[in-house]
Amino acid sequence: MSSETIVRAAMVIIGNEILSGRTQDINLQYLAKGLNEVGIRLSEVRVVPDTEAAIVGAVNALRAAYDYVFTTGGIGPTHDDITAECVAKAFGRPLIRNPEAAALLEAHYARTGRELNEWRLRMANTPEGASLITNPVSTAPGFQVENVFVMAGVPVVMQAMLDGLKATLQGGSTMLSRTVGGEVGEGIIAQALGTLQTKYPAIDIGSYPFYRPGGITGTNIVMRHTDAALLQQAITEAADLIRAHGGDPVYPEET
């Protein structure tokens, strides 16, 4: 038996602009890949509107069920930015003007010669006892309360925040991924692939059809596990399986 440690995370994407279709989310994929690198598996995502009930409900459901929760969105200065107060409510903590965050904003606005008004200072509000997440792009910080990490929604800011805090996360065994593909229909190899899954129950085996210009179709087989040797053995068998059905196995760039 392997001694792998599985660490799981969930994400809450906060924002009417995602649910209305106005904005295409790209934070999920960035978070998923970043967490993979440090041995954390993104296991559930919820996209919720900018309403207190939805945000508090999602944060409380997910923080109880997963090792980590990451939120994106709703930490700007305007009336529709309610994430900080909702996370405070979720934890039953008062929302305070965080002195460290306020000092950061004061220094930033003094440096740039712009006015730090009361609404911009809202970006210094955090639940009591929160620690800050550095924002190297535009200063206004995210924050962490217990296992919940609150980040910006603007991708360039979210990415910088995650890059900075990633090293502080306690990950488990890193999920490794191997892919082999071939120009063989999913339905053709489905049975053999099912047998392979039965032989390697611990490996997460995914089958993804592809369609390329010129009517070329085929299947990518993606295998995920923490044990590189086991993966190597199984991916070799998957390549054999593609070959046995008349395909020529190719190995798309691994991520």
Add this chain to the structure above:
Amino acid sequence: MSSETIVRAAMVIIGNEILSGRTQDINLQYLAKGLNEVGIRLSEVRVVPDTEAAIVGAVNALRAAYDYVFTTGGIGPTHDDITAECVAKAFGRPLIRNPEAAALLEAHYARTGRELNEWRLRMANTPEGASLITNPVSTAPGFQVENVFVMAGVPVVMQAMLDGLKATLQGGSTMLSRTVGGEVGEGIIAQALGTLQTKYPAIDIGSYPFYRPGGITGTNIVMRHTDAALLQQAITEAADLIRAHGGDPVYPEET
């Protein structure tokens, strides 16, 4: 008072490939926009892995809470395609070989001269009593059980399925959207915008900072409501607000 009818939908995105970061989801945005067109508001989305507990749990939680639920992913021929059996479990219905779906697949494979094996026939499995959703791209249908619509994950197929079934959905009042933007910082107009939100509590007012090359920053104000006249009045006031803070209001293309 307005007599608007609000119809809400939720979405379940099923697939390890989204949660691992391998695949960027684009179905959410397409569904959101498509539902907007027929007066249905996408109000919550969950992304779940290819596991029975996660799929059944999400489908049951959401079908009880929303008028419609749309799922994407997990209806192919391979072992990791378990959406049909999970939706059957969620409804407590047996999973059957749907005769209409089987006939479609038989005709398709006969026409294309390919083998319709037992695994491909899995794509004809639906919960008992389901009605089919046409797949004009690759034949294998989606299906509907009560208020739950099960669609493919491959975007070109998902889009064709949604386009076909959209006209059959019972929508409510159409949510209209107006946007006005200007090169004024969010923090500068936050107070006035908060006052505007208080004046128009029924309008969903969102504030979104933008960053353009050359250090140009500003804010887009997005207003959503079903009443065009009310929106026109409020958006005019938002434009005045931008002007009052030294900005030149622009109206990005409406969607």
